[in-house]
Amino acid sequence: MPRYFAYGSNMLHDQIGARCPSQKFICVAELPGYRLAFTRYSPKRQCGVADIVPAPGESVWGALFEMSMAETKRAEIPNFTGGEAAAITKQGNPYIFRTSFTQDTAMPKVARYIANTLNAKTLALIYVNNDFGKGGREALMKALEPLGVKVVADISTDQNQLDFSAPVLKAKQSNADVVFVYSNEEESARALRELRKQGVAKPIVGETVLTSQKVIELAGDAANGAVAHVGLTTDAPIPAVRAFRERFEREYKFIPDHNGVKGYTSVFILKAAAEKAGKVDPKAIAQALHGLSIKAAQNPGVLMDVSFDANGDLDRESFMTEVRNGKQEVKEILPALGAK
Structure with missing residues (x-):
């Protein structure tokens, strides 16, 4: 899972590039004047802590790494998780947000x-x-x-x-x-x-x-x-998802799974929340994410329309899939629970 997740969020020019065989980019999430920085992984801490800081450049190169919920809550920094355990968003942590369904x-x-x-x-x-x-x-x-x-x-x-x-x-x-x-x-x-x-x-x-x-x-x-x-599959019959998969395969020579999509879309969800907040401030971004609905038409990087509730749980379309001849195929598209 870490390989798919990290490659999917491969947006940071210097630090992610140094961890890959070569620097490759699927797409770029930009916020003028800022960069997303993070501490290096520590085997003792078993986590990384991220922050958004001003930068002299004109672009953001976003990266996403595994973070500790307690650590990022204490630091008041939004934490995107691919975990599905129901308990994650039932602990009253206002800085935890899902990239997948609860x-x-x-x-x-x-x-x-x-x-x-x-x-x-x-x-x-x-x-x-x-x-x-x-x-x-x-x-x-x-x-x-x-x-x-x-x-x-x-x-x-x-x-x-x-x-x-x-x-x-x-x-x-x-x-x-x-x-x-x-x-x-x-x-x-x-x-x-x-x-x-x-x-x-x-x-x-x-x-x-x-x-x-x-x-x-x-x-x-x-x-x-x-x-x-x-909740996510790169086999989805959705043009934006198919385009992401094609770019990913072209760059990395293997098929991404749902973890790659989670990492990729997280960066663009963060970007949309920062734009909604009107400033690049972690606390303001977290507040903006609660109750936020993001349309893919205006924010193509999220790939599919997505919304967040007060707990940080998300809602969007999903899929019933079946493995046929060694490949995952979509049997049916299911509507978002909140769809009218």
């Missing part, structure tokens, strides 16, 4: 697909036992209950788990109508390979990670047939 937004969409499109009545859930997995489990359970879908196998797995034979066997023995896999990239790929190995023929569904480019690469043919709701 689980509370995404799970109702995939739950409706399971109940209404697959006509499933029972489900086996394989999830990773960390904050991400537990948050997704809770959101999925909550979304499935009013739809009449019963979870008949609730299977916890460890982060970095290598052997999925036992969890898959439990899911298989439950005879559920659908198997739902919710884990990190490497673990999701291992689960898919084991599901195919044990001959599980039921639909395999997930959310975002399951049909990501990284999982497809790791799982190989075992990924074919997997279905997932995704």
